[in-house]
Amino acid sequence: MGNLGLFFIGKKISMPFRSDCTKKRMANFFEVILEPFDLKGKNASHQPEIVSAKTKKGDHMYYSAILNMKGKKTVVVGGGKVAERKIKALLDACADITVVSPDLSDHLLRMHQEKKISWKQKTFEKDDVNGAFLVIAATNEREVNEQVYQSCEAHQLINVVDAPEKSNIIMPATFKRGDLIISVSTSGKVPGLARKLKNSLAEQFDEHFADYVEFLKEGRKRVLEEINDPEQKRMVLHQLLDKSFLEASNEERHKQLEMLLNANRSSE
Numbered sequence: 001m002g003n004l005g006l007f008f009i010g011k012k013i014s015m016p017f018r019s020d021c022t023k024k025r026m027a028n029f030f031e032v033i034l035e036p037f038d039l040k041g042k043n044a045s046h047q048p049e050i051v052s053a054k055t056k057k058g059d060h061m062y063y064s065a066i067l068n069m070k071g072k073k074t075v076v077v078g079g080g081k082v083a084e085r086k087i088k089a090l091l092d093a094c095a096d097i098t099v100v101s102p103d104l105s106d107h108l109l110r111m112h113q114e115k116k117i118s119w120k121q122k123t124f125e126k127d128d129v130n131g132a133f134l135v136i137a138a139t140n141e142r143e144v145n146e147q148v149y150q151s152c153e154a155h156q157l158i159n160v161v162d163a164p165e166k167s168n169i170i171m172p173a174t175f176k177r178g179d180l181i182i183s184v185s186t187s188g189k190v191p192g193l194a195r196k197l198k199n200s201l202a203e204q205f206d207e208h209f210a211d212y213v214e215f216l217k218e219g220r221k222r223v224l225e226e227i228n229d230p231e232q233k234r235m236v237l238h239q240l241l242d243k244s245f246l247e248a249s250n251e252e253r254h255k256q257l258e259m260l261l262n263a264n265r266s267s268e
């Protein structure tokens with residue numbers, strides 16, 4: 001067990017590490033993910049250039065957002081490998097999914113048998129997209145994907161898996177740790193890199209982050225409820241994000257939170 005000092009508004013508190021392994025992981029955390037690409041050394045003396053919003057003539061910047069897909073009608077055309085990947089993520093987000101395809105992959109068939117998704121066993125027709133919030137054209141036939149795109153109205157979200165330039169929504173590579181969502185996109189240009197970076201990040205932000213984020217969520221709620229002075233509230237919220245909370249065990253975190261709240265309540 002190592003110890004790390006943390007100052008809570010003038011009061012020093014020690015927090016034990018969970019283990020050497022945790023310590024090593026946490027030490028890496030703030031240096032974040034560049035090792036697999038060996039960028040740190042190469043760019044050490046290089047000042048980053050400020051690039052304009054438009055990187056190349058004709059290119060545009062995307063806007064990233066997090067969609068609430070709960071209960072949203074989603075039509076996926078095609079029942080193969082790519083459809084399956086998109087559908088798994090959509091199911092996690094509680095979307096209401098209908099697949100239009102003459103066949104389904106084994107996994108999708110199981111999901112259908114378990115009543116997790118609906119299946120229209122047929123080839124695509126224009127009316128299949130009616131009423132959909134999100135449409136994904138994921139067949140292996142470029143012309144069919146084009147037909148799906150043409151069938152959508154301007155207000156519908158459409159992802160064409162082989163035509164990012166037509167899509168008004170493209171999917172980033174994503175992983176979740178509880179409420180924490182980390183997504184990587186290359187603006188549609190190099191999906192393999194998005195995937196590689198995501199895998200690298202997922203190793204660094206391991207499963208322990210779910211507990212950590214849960215703790216912060218609760219801690220933040222307590223601070224907002226229990227500390228009245230706005231300036232003190234802001235300062236304590238800032239303290240809560242100190243990396244020593246990340247490095248501590250869950251039990252230790254809660255103890256330190258109580259101390260932090262007590263210290264600030266008493267000085268009000």
Ligand SMILES: C[C@@]1(CC(=O)O)C2=NC(=C\c3[nH]c(c(CCC(=O)O)c3CC(=O)O)Cc3[nH]c(c(CC(=O)O)c3CCC(=O)O)/C=C3\N/C(=C\2)[C@@H](CCC(=O)O)[C@]3(C)CC(=O)O)/[C@H]1CCC(=O)O
Pocket residue numbers: 085086159160161162163164169170171172173174184185186187188189190191192193194195198
């Ligand atoms: C991130 C991820 C999310 C997901 O799909 O859920 C995703 N692609 C993934 C993997 C992947 N895709 C491809 C390969 C093969 C290797 C390679 O070619 O590099 C691999 C690697 C693999 O499968 O291992 C081939 C590919 N992808 C697209 C085209 C069409 C084109 O570029 O024209 C082609 C050529 C097809 C062909 O051969 O014809 C297009 C798109 N793929 C996107 C997302 C969107 C932009 C993302 C961004 O902004 O970076 C966009 C634009 C549209 C969209 O699908 O939303 C997912 C990682 C999942 C994960 O691990 O989490």
Ligand SMILES: NC(=O)c1ccc[n+]([C@@H]2O[C@H](COP(=O)([O-])OP(=O)(O)OC[C@H]3O[C@@H](n4cnc5c(N)ncnc54)[C@H](O)[C@@H]3O)[C@@H](O)[C@H]2O)c1
Pocket residue numbers: 077078079080081082083100101102103104105122123124138139140141144161162191
């Ligand atoms: N966006 C991405 O991440 C990504 C990654 C790899 C490949 N791709 C592209 O996605 C396409 C699909 O790849 P896949 O590996 O899932 O292919 P796949 O062959 O596994 O699946 C294609 C599915 O489309 C269905 N289909 C064919 N014609 C249809 C029609 N008229 N109506 C309804 N369904 C129909 C097939 O029955 C099958 O279920 C590829 O051709 C490739 O261009 C995209």
